[in-house]
Amino acid sequence: MSRSKDRQRPMLLLLAAGRARRFGRDKRQELLCKGQTLLEASVQSCARTGLEVLVCLSARPDDDELAALLPGLGCASIRCSNSGMGMGATLAQAVAAVPSGIPAVFVALADMPLVRSDTLEALEAEQRRDRIVFPSYKGRQGHPVLFGSDYFSELTTLGGDRGARSLFQRYPDACREIPVSDPGVLLDMDTPDDHAQLAARYRALNDSGASG
Numbered sequence: 001m002s003r004s005k006d007r008q009r010p011m012l013l014l015l016a017a018g019r020a021r022r023f024g025r026d027k028r029q030e031l032l033c034k035g036q037t038l039l040e041a042s043v044q045s046c047a048r049t050g051l052e053v054l055v056c057l058s059a060r061p062d063d064d065e066l067a068a069l070l071p072g073l074g075c076a077s078i079r080c081s082n083s084g085m086g087m088g089a090t091l092a093q094a095v096a097a098v099p100s101g102i103p104a105v106f107v108a109l110a111d112m113p114l115v116r117s118d119t120l121e122a123l124e125a126e127q128r129r130d131r132i133v134f135p136s137y138k139g140r141q142g143h144p145v146l147f148g149s150d151y152f153s154e155l156t157t158l159g160g161d162r163g164a165r166s167l168f169q170r171y172p173d174a175c176r177e178i179p180v181s182d183p184g185v186l187l188d189m190d191t192p193d194d195h196a197q198l199a200a201r202y203r204a205l206n207d208s209g210a211s212g
Helices: 037-046 061-073 088-095 117-124 149-155 167-169 190-206
Strands: 011-015 031-032 052-057 078-080 104-107 132-137 146-148 174-179
Touching: 011 037, 011 088, 031 037, 031 104, 031 190, 037 052, 037 061, 037 104, 052 061, 061 078, 078 088, 088 149, 104 149, 117 132, 146 149, 149 167
Parallel strands: 011 052, 011 104, 052 078, 132 174
Antiparallel strands: 104 146, 132 146
16 A cells, blocks of 8 residues: 555544543643653554644644644644534534545544554555445444545534534445454543553553554
8 A cells, every 4th residue: 555645545634622621631742651742642643654644723822832843743733713612513624624635534533542553554445435434343433433525525514522423323324344453443541540541551562563
């Protein structure tokens, strides 16, 4: 599979605009290991595939520092003025900014840095404009989700915190489940307890060289 950033490949939208109310502080800047933050680890995980990554930040001034950091990590960002309305509103703004000709978008979450690049490649291999592709681990649906371009217009109408789940319900025949051996598709960081467990797993993967 070509690693070039071309218009035949999906764009990856990394949702990172939330306030992390359950965590209690800005989890995006929490350290995982060796001075690397959660957001940096998630961007790195996504970038290993060679996909074009667009990080979705809020328009709040406290996200200015993160926006300035991202070009150095090899990706662009979009400031989503509607992020306070929920994940769905953030995603709607991001999809509206996707350049024409992009055949599909991955929707990934910035608090899930353990997703392996081979998982993304397995999902991309099933890409079609009329298909919604998602991973599962031991029967549980995970992230990221790959949406073909047929669904872009509906994604731009989303709002609230439900994200794109409504499209799964509306188009069940278009959904394609890809079982993977990657527990990272389920592991996010919502609470401080999650932080300790995720950091330990992340360090172990990096020490073993298996993070890609």
